[in-house]
Amino acid sequence: MAWLDRVDDQVDALRRARALQEASRSAEACGLLEQVLRTTTDPHTRADALVQRLCALINLGRTAEFTGAIEEASTAVRDLPEPYLHGHLNALAALAAHHQGALDRCVTHLVRAARALGAAEERDRDTAWGWHDLAMAYSYLSFHGYALGAIERARQHGMAAGIPEEVFAAPGIRLRNAVALDHNGDSDGCLRVLRDIAIDLNRFVRDGRSERIRPSSLAAYGYAAARRAALGDPLETGTKTDPVRLLAHGGDSARARDMRQLGQICLAVADGRPIEAITRLDTALVSNETLGAAEPSRLRSIAYARAGDHVAAHRADRMAFRLAAQRNDRLRDVYIDGIAARIDHEEMRREAARYEGEALTDPLTGLPNRRRLERYIASVTSRGERVVIGVCDLDGFKAVNTTHGHHSGDLVLQRIAGVINRVMRRGDFVARYGGDEFVVVLSGAGMTEAAEVARRIHAAVRTEDWESLVPGTPVGVSIGFAEVDGGNGALRDALGTAFEIADREMLRAKTRPRAS
Numbered sequence: 001m002a003w004l005d006r007v008d009d010q011v012d013a014l015r016r017a018r019a020l021q022e023a024s025r026s027a028e029a030c031g032l033l034e035q036v037l038r039t040t041t042d043p044h045t046r047a048d049a050l051v052q053r054l055c056a057l058i059n060l061g062r063t064a065e066f067t068g069a070i071e072e073a074s075t076a077v078r079d080l081p082e083p084y085l086h087g088h089l090n091a092l093a094a095l096a097a098h099h100q101g102a103l104d105r106c107v108t109h110l111v112r113a114a115r116a117l118g119a120a121e122e123r124d125r126d127t128a129w130g131w132h133d134l135a136m137a138y139s140y141l142s143f144h145g146y147a148l149g150a151i152e153r154a155r156q157h158g159m160a161a162g163i164p165e166e167v168f169a170a171p172g173i174r175l176r177n178a179v180a181l182d183h184n185g186d187s188d189g190c191l192r193v194l195r196d197i198a199i200d201l202n203r204f205v206r207d208g209r210s211e212r213i214r215p216s217s218l219a220a221y222g223y224a225a226a227r228r229a230a231l232g233d234p235l236e237t238g239t240k241t242d243p244v245r246l247l248a249h250g251g252d253s254a255r256a257r258d259m260r261q262l263g264q265i266c267l268a269v270a271d272g273r274p275i276e277a278i279t280r281l282d283t284a285l286v287s288n289e290t291l292g293a294a295e296p297s298r299l300r301s302i303a304y305a306r307a308g309d310h311v312a313a314h315r316a317d318r319m320a321f322r323l324a325a326q327r328n329d330r331l332r333d334v335y336i337d338g339i340a341a342r343i344d345h346e347e348m349r350r351e352a353a354r355y356e357g358e359a360l361t362d363p364l365t366g367l368p369n370r371r372r373l374e375r376y377i378a379s380v381t382s383r384g385e386r387v388v389i390g391v392c393d394l395d396g397f398k399a400v401n402t403t404h405g406h407h408s409g410d411l412v413l414q415r416i417a418g419v420i421n422r423v424m425r426r427g428d429f430v431a432r433y434g435g436d437e438f439v440v441v442l443s444g445a446g447m448t449e450a451a452e453v454a455r456r457i458h459a460a461v462r463t464e465d466w467e468s469l470v471p472g473t474p475v476g477v478s479i480g481f482a483e484v485d486g487g488n489g490a491l492r493d494a495l496g497t498a499f500e501i502a503d504r505e506m507l508r509a510k511t512r513p514r515a516s
Contacts, residue, residue, distance in 0.1 A: 010042075021052070043079075048085070054069045084124075088113075125161040136173070164209065165209075175223060183298055293327065364432075385444050396476060480504065483498065
């Protein structure tokens with residue numbers, strides 16, 4: 001089921017707004033969406049209208065309104081469990097952040113958009129446009145490989161939803177790739193990509209499919225043809241692929257307006273009017289984000305070279321290269337800062353885990369402490385398992401502290417913790433309860449198994465070489481066991497009762513004579 005199939009209110013208006021934007025009539029779409037927002041009370045309708053409105057504002061280049069529109073759309077979308085909506089919103093937010101020069105936010109939104117759209121199961125029209133807008137955002141940020149991958153996803157979703165191939169041909173993505181190559185000194189590579197774009201357009205024209213190409217895409221085809229002509233390829237005129245005709249398309253798209261201005265400059269160069277091209281460049285007002293900040297400088301270099309002023313051409317080329325390098329440096333900075341932020345996050349996470357571990361661990365022996373012991377017993381008994389607890393108390397420990405001091409007492413506690421832990425069964429639990437008292441927990445066991453564990457502990461403690469550690473002060477252990485009866489539902493009471501019984505059994509064991 002497509003996203004709009006889940007929307008109950010004013011669906012026709014929302015579809016109409018989509019069609020207007022596809023036809024590069026975003027100002028009309030914006031007015032229609034404002035009317036929807038004034039009259040709807042449905043959260044799904046409101047969310048869709050706000051996401052579409054953000055898209056329209058981006059198309060119109062109304063930068064000052066981006067931040068407020070993103071906040072409104074984010075609030076409306078936040079509680080709706082629809083991957084497409086979250087993905088499309090983040091793709092648009094990435095475009096907005098890019099136009100605002102906030103590359104770090106742009107990259108964050110790109111990651112979120114890709115994850116959300118990747119989770120959308122339906123191959124419908126809306127998800128296809130979400131991938132399309134994500135591809136555009138990748139392209140503007142110069143992540144050309146990611147852009148091509150995303151537009152391919154858009155094409156696949158679009159074809160499954162009945163959208164013709166030419167709608168998602170996305171010449172603008174390959175155009176930005178081409179001019180980026182030229183800005184970095186690879187004019188031959190630029191020409192190869194521009195010629196490939198022309199081949200696609202000629203195929204659509206030949207097959208009678210050019211009428212279904214979006215107006216903004218026609219403008220991109222027009223600029224690709226004009227740019228190719230500025231680099232020396234023959235200029236095609238008087239046909240459906242005439243760049244003058246193509247550049248006239250684009251409706252109210254801000255990006256199409258930019259390409260129209262720059263395209264006229266390219267055509268002046270191609271027509272042998274380089275001085276006119278330079279004059280036009282002096283007055284052209286285009287966004288750095290449409291084709292990169294380096295594009296006007298590179299066109300200036302081409303125009304100067306055509307005019308025979310090679311010194312000025314070289315100077316302009318150096319400026320173009322410097323601007324392109326600055327863009328690459330900014331991208332590297334974002335990447336490095338992102339890695340640093342992830343490292344900081346991992347270190348904080350590890351630090352938090354360490355402190356949590358310290359809160360649940362006895363620092364002297366390294367065994368779990370009383371708090372962790374109680375959590376463990378609660379977890380085991382809540383699963384309905386049989387549990388036996390044993391209280392182990394050291395014999396002779398007071399004499400150790402009196403005779404040898406507390407440092408030696410700590411060494412004894414550390415040694416006894418290792419001895420007990422060493423002889424337990426696999427899966428048993430040992431904790432330091434406090435002072436010289438230790439607790440063992442035998443899950444899935446009864447008193448028979450407890451007696452065997454007690455025998456092993458006694459034997460291990462008895463055979464340990466305490467004389468070399470604390471001469472003249474023998475160390476022993478007294479143990480008492482009890483079963484935890486958690487069947488009546490009052491777990492805390494059951495634990496308290498079991499500890500009392502085990503403690504009494506441990507005290508009785510202290511009074512019994514020991515085998516030598």
